[in-house]
Structures are given as structure tokens and as C-alpha cells.
Amino acid sequence: MKILVGYKRVVDYNVRIQVRPDGTGVVTDGVKLSPNPFDEIALEEALRLREKGLAEEVVVVAIAPADAQAHLRNGLAMGANRAIHVVADGPVQPLTAARVLLKLVEREQPGLVLLGKQAIDDDANQTGQMLAALWDRPQATFASKLELDGQVARVTREVDAGLETIEVDLPAVVTTDLRLNEPRFIKLPDIMKAKSKPLETVPMAELGAEAGDFLGHGPYAPPARRSKGVMVKDVAELVAALKAKGLV
Amino acid sequence: MSKVLIVAEHLDGRLNASTARCVTAATALAPQAIDILVLSDAPDAVAAQAAALAGVATVRTVARPENAHALAAVLAPQVAAAAAGYSHLFGPSTTFGKDLMPRVAALLGVAQVSDLMEVVDARTFKRPIYAGNAIVTVTAPADAVVVATVRTASFAAAGTGGSAGVEPLALDVALPGHTRFVGLAAGKSDRPDLQTASRVVSGGRALGSADAFSIIYSLADRIGAGVGASRAAVDAGYVPNDMQVGQTGKIIAPELYIAIGISGAIQHLTGIKDAGTIVAINKDAEAPIFEIADYGLVGDLFKLVPELEAALAG
Ligand SMILES: Cc1cc2nc3c(=O)[nH]c(=O)nc-3n(C[C@H](O)[C@H](O)[C@H](O)COP(=O)(O)OP(=O)(O)OC[C@H]3O[C@@H](n4cnc5c(N)ncnc54)[C@H](O)[C@@H]3O)c2cc1C
Ligand SMILES: Nc1ncnc2c1ncn2[C@@H]1O[C@H](COP(=O)(O)O)[C@@H](O)[C@H]1O
Numbered sequence: 001m002k003i004l005v006g007y008k009r010v011v012d013y014n015v016r017i018q019v020r021p022d023g024t025g026v027v028t029d030g031v032k033l034s035p036n037p038f039d040e041i042a043l044e045e046a047l048r049l050r051e052k053g054l055a056e057e058v059v060v061v062a063i064a065p066a067d068a069q070a071h072l073r074n075g076l077a078m079g080a081n082r083a084i085h086v087v088a089d090g091p092v093q094p095l096t097a098a099r100v101l102l103k104l105v106e107r108e109q110p111g112l113v114l115l116g117k118q119a120i121d122d123d124a125n126q127t128g129q130m131l132a133a134l135w136d137r138p139q140a141t142f143a144s145k146l147e148l149d150g151q152v153a154r155v156t157r158e159v160d161a162g163l164e165t166i167e168v169d170l171p172a173v174v175t176t177d178l179r180l181n182e183p184r185f186i187k188l189p190d191i192m193k194a195k196s197k198p199l200e201t202v203p204m205a206e207l208g209a210e211a212g213d214f215l216g217h218g219p220y221a222p223p224a225r226r227s228k229g230v231m232v233k234d235v236a237e238l239v240a241a242l243k244a245k246g247l248v
Numbered sequence: 249m250s251k252v253l254i255v256a257e258h259l260d261g262r263l264n265a266s267t268a269r270c271v272t273a274a275t276a277l278a279p280q281a282i283d284i285l286v287l288s289d290a291p292d293a294v295a296a297q298a299a300a301l302a303g304v305a306t307v308r309t310v311a312r313p314e315n316a317h318a319l320a321a322v323l324a325p326q327v328a329a330a331a332a333g334y335s336h337l338f339g340p341s342t343t344f345g346k347d348l349m350p351r352v353a354a355l356l357g358v359a360q361v362s363d364l365m366e367v368v369d370a371r372t373f374k375r376p377i378y379a380g381n382a383i384v385t386v387t388a389p390a391d392a393v394v395v396a397t398v399r400t401a402s403f404a405a406a407g408t409g410g411s412a413g414v415e416p417l418a419l420d421v422a423l424p425g426h427t428r429f430v431g432l433a434a435g436k437s438d439r440p441d442l443q444t445a446s447r448v449v450s451g452g453r454a455l456g457s458a459d460a461f462s463i464i465y466s467l468a469d470r471i472g473a474g475v476g477a478s479r480a481a482v483d484a485g486y487v488p489n490d491m492q493v494g495q496t497g498k499i500i501a502p503e504l505y506i507a508i509g510i511s512g513a514i515q516h517l518t519g520i521k522d523a524g525t526i527v528a529i530n531k532d533a534e535a536p537i538f539e540i541a542d543y544g545l546v547g548d549l550f551k552l553v554p555e556l557e558a559a560l561a562g
């Protein structure tokens with residue numbers, strides 16, 4: 001079985017995001033970029049399935065600008081067999097990403113597509129569900145446990161009420177939650193090895209996916225700030241303050 | 249004129265409070281009508297609760313045995329079919345809505361607005377990105393239905409007292425058998441629900457163990473609060489996943505939030521931005537949580553929390 005893994009490049013989660021003063025977007029120049037944390041979890045899960053002998057090939061995919069080659073090499077260094085770089089001019093919206101991924105799915109015929117539950121830049125939480133719909137296949141979102149048994153996947157999902165388990169026929173789309181696994185660290189020799197692994201570059205237009213960037217974006221603004229409160233010296237002062245506000 | 253269809257979230261015959269919040273978001277569009285869609289194997293009880301929400305015109309019910317559990321792959325084609333004639337299709341930004349609505353949007357070939365937090369006009373909305381560190385205004389095209397998930401913490405729940413009509417809806421759609429419900433392990437608790445509680449007490453990594461978390465529960469029970477946690481506390485296994493507050497957990501807006509032994513990472517803070525009053529107890533005076541707390545108290549939680557509980561008893 002082949003596993004296709006979404007591997008988006010995003011602003012690193014430790015970066016303090018600044019909105020540009022003119023409201024046209026957030027500052028991304030000179031800012032550290034990293035793989036989306038949920039996608040590292042997706043890749044880790046795919047690698048573990050391969051290591052268990054349940055998959056033969058793991059392919060990482062990023063739809064990203066031309067300068068994202070090093071990012072894909074990162075995925076190869078972590079252990080993917082091959083990478084596909086769909087070159088786009090700028091960010092694409094989830095429906096476009098799903099349509100592009102569907103083209104790759106049709107070409108690659110994976111048994112499983114593993115994506116993150118959300119990209120931490122747009123926080124959309126849409127692409128996996130959209131891909132599953134367009135592909136007319138099952139989806140198992142927010143996975144915290146994944147077991148393969150022949151042509152069926154049993155997935156535990158983190159839902160508001162607790163943990164839900166569903167069974168889906170393969171092929172299917174699974175999106176990862178944080179507790180699915182802990183991604184491995186990349187070792188130096190693997191970075192060297194990754195240099196000789198196949199990395200295919202495809203201009204997005206060549207895949208023939210219909211565009212789906214239907215939402216206009218902007219202006220951007222910083223969030224309303226909470227004003228800094230006061231420090232109280234002890235429990236008595238805290239309780240008095242809460243009582244005065246009628247909160248306890 | 250707008251016409252809104254809201255997909256009801258429900259479990260065990262009870263309408264989830266998120267639906268009433270979607271109604272308030274829909275009201276902001278000043279629409280011609282707000283309808284609610286109830287998909288269930290036995291929709292009557294939920295439909296009656298939905299019909300009582302103020303501002304709702306009609307509740308549409310689809311009763312099929314396949315709808316016994318909320319499987320997105322099963323529900324989505326029905327929602328897409330029911331969307332005909334509506335300008336807006338809303339679901340809550342809960343795990344239910346996040347799972348379902350993008351699948352519906354893709355079937356309809358339209359984009360989705362995730363986490364709608366403010367209605368500017370019928371096609372223009374505000375939503376948070378980058379864990380709430382930026383707010384972007386998005387504009388949906390005029391010629392397509394607007395599919396959105398509503399950030400429930402941004403809208404108060406609509407009141408009751410309404411008396412909408414309930415109409416069964418016959419949908420001729422084939423449903424897939426490729427997705428099957430196996431089970432739900434729900435955290436059983438008599439405490440107020442985290443997402444709707446007016447007071448929440450949360451504990452972080454500092455608690456150090458599942459046993460130690462009992463002081464958090466005890467304080468919460470004293471003031472009738474729901475209980476939450478940081479991701480670190482969930483990952484460490486002190487509490488179950490459904491208690492996580494934050495970017496990837498629950499986004500909540502209680503009147504009072506007490507963060508205990510939580511550092512205040514940006515991913516946690518995004519979950520409590522709309523809380524009324526935030527109290528933080530942390531032994532590190534430099535902890536980022538104090539930058540946003542209304543009341544900060546520096547010290548050892550193992551001493552202060554029992555003291556606080558005792559003081560509140562008096
Ligand atoms: C993609 C992504 C998504 C994430 N989503 C979430 C999310 O949804 N929710 C979330 O919470 N986190 C989330 N995180 C994790 C987040 O970045 C932090 O790691 C996490 O919130 C830290 O939890 P904490 O505050 O309990 O632990 P720590 O950061 O370790 O803080 C513990 C605090 O306890 C204090 N302390 C220790 N002992 C005592 C004592 N005896 N008395 C008083 N104070 C004490 C310390 O001073 C410290 O401030 C996410 C991270 C990523 C990368
Ligand atoms: N440009 C992209 N390149 C690769 N994968 C993507 C891209 N956009 C979205 N994805 C995948 O879809 C997931 C959810 O993204 P989103 O719907 O934007 O929150 C991500 O975690 C990725 O796995």
C-alpha cells in the first residue's frame with residue numbers, strides 16, 4: 001500500500017505573529033518556517049505503518065512556492081520515500097488544495113491519505129474533509145489512534161464528547177490530532193541520504209485542478225487585546241475582588 | 249435577502265448548546281428566515297428543542313436509521329441536498345461541525361468560512377487565524393451559498409420561547425456504507441459542561457499527576473465550575489482529551505476562568521480570549537499568563553488552591 005502525506009510549510013508555531021501595519025497580511029519575511037506540526041504527526045504515522053510492514057511507500061506532498069525544496073527534503077530526511085512538490089505562486093485555499101490533492105490521488109492511487117487536522121497558519125481544518133468528499137471516500141478526522149486491518153481502518157477520534165471510534169473502508173482520508181504519536185527527530189546522516197531521494201516538481205497548473213480560491217481575504221488586524229490586570233498579594237485579596245464583581 | 253439553514257448538533261436526544269449560538273450568529277445577518285436541520289434516526293425530541301429557540305422559523309427533520317450517529321460521510325450528502333434555496337449554511341465550530349461542514353462545502357463546490365466570529369454583512373465575516381494572533385476579514389462570492397462554521401464562543405446562545413413549525417423533509421439521496429460507527433467513550437461527569445459553564449477552573453502540567461488534579465476538581469465543585477486543562481496536562485495523562493482548552497481543544501468563554509499552574513502558551517490563550525474575568529495562579533511571576541490575567545496570584549498552587557477553596561467556603 002502507498003500512503004500519501006500532506007506536508008504543508010507554515011510559520012513556525014513559536015513565532016510571535018505580527019500583522020503588517022497596513023493590514024495586508026501578517027509579517028512572513030525573515031520568519032522561521034517549519035512543517036505544519038500536524039503534518040509531522042501524519043508523516044510519523046505513515047512511517048510507523050511502513051515500518052510495521054503495512055505500507056510499502058510513503059510519499060510527502062506540499063503545495064508551496066518554488067523555494068520550498070528544502071522543506072520537502074526535510075520530509076524525505078524524516079523518512080518518506082519520495083516527495084512531490086506542487087509549485088504554486090502563493091498560498092492556496094483548502095478547496096484548491098483538496099482539488100490538487102485529488103489529482104495526485106488519481107495518479108498515485110494511495111490506499112491511505114494522511115493529512116493534518118489543520119494547518120496552523122489558516123487554522124481552516126477543511127482540506128482532508130474536502131478531499132474525502134471530492135474523492136467520494138471515507139474520512140476519519142482528528143485521529144488519536146489508527147489501526148489497519150486489511151481493507152479496513154479503525155480510527156479513534158478526539159471529539160468534544162470524548163473518544164469516538166469509527167471503522168472506514170480503505171482507501172480513506174485520515175486527519176491527525178496531536179496525540180496520535182510523537183514525531184521522531186531527524187538525524188544528520190538522514191539529511192545526507194535525503195539528498196538522493198526522488199523529489200518531483202510539478203507546476204500546479206499542469207495538474208489541471210480547477211481553482212477553488214473563492215474567499216477574498218483582508219484586511220487583516222491584530223486581535224482585540226485584553227488589558228493587563230492586577231496582581232493580588234494573597235488569597236483574601238483575590239476572593240474579595242471576585243466577590244466585588246459578583247463572580248463567586 | 250438571506251435565508252439560513254443551521255445544522256443541529258445533538259447527542260442522545262439532546263440539542264447541543266452550540267446550535268443556539270449559531271442562531272445568534274445567523275440573526276446578525278438580519279435574514280428573511282432561520283431554519284434548523286435535524287438529522288437523526290429519531291429526531292422528534294431534538295426538533296422540539298430546536299423549535300423552541302427564539303428566532304427560528306422552521307425545523308426540518310430527516311429521520312433515517314443511518315443517522316443514528318453523526319458520521320460526516322453519511323450526513324454530508326443529506327445536508328448538501330437540503331441546502332437548496334438557502335443563502336447560508338451554518339454549523340457550529342465544534343468537532344461535529346468541523347468534521348461535517350467542509351465535506352458539505354466540497355460537495356457543493358464552494359469554499360467554507362471556518363470559525364466565523366463576527367458578521368460584517370451577509371457576505372463579509374471576520375475569523376481568527378494563526379491561533380487567534382490575527383483576525384482576517386473574508387468575503388464570500390455573491391453567487392454561491394455561504395458555508396460556515398460558527399465560533400460558538402463569539403456568540404451568546406439564543407433564548408427560548410419560540411414556537412417554530414416542525415416539518416419532515418424527504419431527501420432522495422443514497423448514503424455510503426463505507427463509514428461505520430463503533431463506539432463513543434464519553435467522559436462521564438456531573439460537572440457543568442466545559443463549553444457552556446459560566447465558570448471554569450483549569451489545571452496545567454504543574455499538577456504533576458492525575459491524583460493531584462483532585463484539588464482542581466474540588467475547587468471547581470466548590471464554585472460550581474466546569475473543569476479544563478492545558479494540552480500538557482492532557483498529554484501527560486492527568487485528564488482526558490475532552491478537557492483540553494485551546495487552539496486545538498475547546499474554545500470557551502466563561503464569565504470566570506481560573507488557570508492554575510498553566511504557563512499561558514499562545515495556543516492555550518487562544519481558547520480563553522473571550523472569557524469575562526481571568527484569574528491565574530502560578531509560582532513564576534514572569535509566566536505569560538499574567539500578561540492577560542485580570543487577577544494574578546504568584547505562589548505555590550499546592551498551598552494556594554486549598555486556601556482559595558477554604559476561603560470560598562466561608
Ligand atoms: C500545534 C500546537 C497546538 C497546541 N494546542 C494547544 C491547546 O489547544 N491547548 C493547550 O493548552 N496547549 C496547546 N499546545 C501546547 C502549548 O504550546 C503548551 O505547550 C502548553 O499549553 C503548556 O501547558 P502548561 O501551561 O500546562 O505547561 P507548562 O508550559 O509547562 O507550564 C506549567 C506552569 O506551571 C507553573 N508551576 C509549576 N509548578 C507550580 C506550582 N507548584 N505552583 C504554581 N505554579 C507552578 C510553571 O511556572 C509554569 O508556568 C499546542 C502546541 C502546538 C505546537
Ligand atoms: N498547501 C498544502 N500543501 C500540503 N498539504 C496541505 C496544504 N494545504 C493543506 N494541506 C493539508 O491539509 C491539512 C489541513 O489544512 P487546512 O484545511 O488548511 O487546515 C494540512 O495539515 C495538510 O496536511
